[in-house]
Amino acid sequence: MTEIEVQVNKPIIEIASSAGWCFGVERIVEMAEKLLAQRAPDELVYCLGELIHNPQEVERLHARGMVFVKSHDDLPPLAPGTRRKVLIRAHGVAPAVKKILREKGYEIFDGTCPLVTIPHRFAREIVEQGYRLVIMGDREHPEIQGILGELEGLSVRVDVIPGPETEAIKALQLKASDRVGLISQTTHPFEKFAQLIGEVLKHSLEVKAYNTICQATFDRQDAIRELAQRCDLVIVIGGRNSSNTCRLAEIASQYTVCYHIEDASELKGAWLQGKRRIGISAGASTPTRCIEEVRATIEHLSESGRL
């Protein structure tokens, strides 16, 4: 095999711009590091839910002493005089949860991403102005739970739907006189939201929609769309439970072959066979380290001829 032939077999690897950690994730990880660095030897620092949707990163923080609990129910009321810190992650929680934690005696460190709280305000505005509220998102996602929590006590109909699909629109039972306000989970694809607005307006009198998709998500989705169109393979890295990572894989799959992995160990040589240009992108919770590992592993697999 001549050197030129090796050169020909080696794929070009491109990392999408805007891949990986966003401002909200960087902020919450810094908060966690700071809390862990400052804690007294016997002090417990809790985190409500996984800090970010990346198992490796959660494992790393756990090893440094952070205690992860699934729900506020797992935290017992504290004896008087005991001090315990709880970190609220970037996705946020409903106001009622914070209230319960405070009543139980915990000290709250709120790492809710500022961009996640913007839709809370818009949701309230929509309801107060007399519009019907429709949210595009996953009902179980903490971000949506946060919005719903914000509206607790108001007796209004709120619909959470996954997207503009006919069944979802039908379920809204729209009337021609309806005035509908729409917001989206911050990490969902803008195109789906735009379609949803059109579908809702088709069956109603007026829509009012807020651009609640965060710029980092927007940029990341734009970049992978552009990248996927000129690659014959795209690898998306991020937790399988990470909403924004799943959306990236969904978008890339529209244009080319795409695999969603959590880390480099999942890469298979067979995937790379015959691929000329490989794109890599990563969700908001994926550390740069992880992206670099994937790039190095792909290079190693192609150089060692294990394709």
Place this chain on the structure above:
Amino acid sequence: MTEIEVQVNKPIIEIASSAGWCFGVERIVEMAEKLLAQRAPDELVYCLGELIHNPQEVERLHARGMVFVKSHDDLPPLAPGTRRKVLIRAHGVAPAVKKILREKGYEIFDGTCPLVTIPHRFAREIVEQGYRLVIMGDREHPEIQGILGELEGLSVRVDVIPGPETEAIKALQLKASDRVGLISQTTHPFEKFAQLIGEVLKHSLEVKAYNTICQATFDRQDAIRELAQRCDLVIVIGGRNSSNTCRLAEIASQYTVCYHIEDASELKGAWLQGKRRIGISAGASTPTRCIEEVRATIEHLSESGRL
């Protein structure tokens, strides 16, 4: 040629549901007929602009004594004691025009379609609530002139754009903090409006959009879209200056061969050659008589073997 062969060569002709006159057109033509029926022998009945966008119908009313003028400038102030009637057509006019006519001494009969005046109210609402107003439509169309006239005196930026094309969006110079209110000319395709809303929201903070496309237009466009998909030829009948008719031809052309004609005399035998299923639709200003003539001519052309 055997009888069976003739049967095979004869195309199936389908008239789109919702083709032809809408409620607004029927209403204005009735008003015109009534004014003409009641007029004194020497009395002049004016109409500002073509009553409807159908040259044959305008010709028919002209023959019965209606005087068509292009603009209010063509109507001189009346001598005291002279009575003259002016009919305002379904498209409406700016309030200033009505004021001028009244000052000149004319008696106004306002046939503005009630559906055309709805966007006037919404445009005002949008501006009063502090949103930037963007109108999808043709700036020169009387309907849009009516809306702009309604806002006269308010020193706000109002954009009229043809649709969601990149150049049109760029011209809006949207900012990420912009709150934009959108309405559409009542006869424009809903799909384009929905796309426009999405494009605007992509570059702004909030959109507020009203469903101002009239139901008859909506139904007519839906029907021709459905019909065009199963025809190998579609004939659209209506004035070449009729906005809603042009939209119908535009939609049909996306799916099949389409010709836009004003009346049966324009039909060409060559168009029908080899066509198995021919669809017919007509704009809101096209009388049923005209549709029936086109159907009969197509049947005649195919039966007489002039294909």
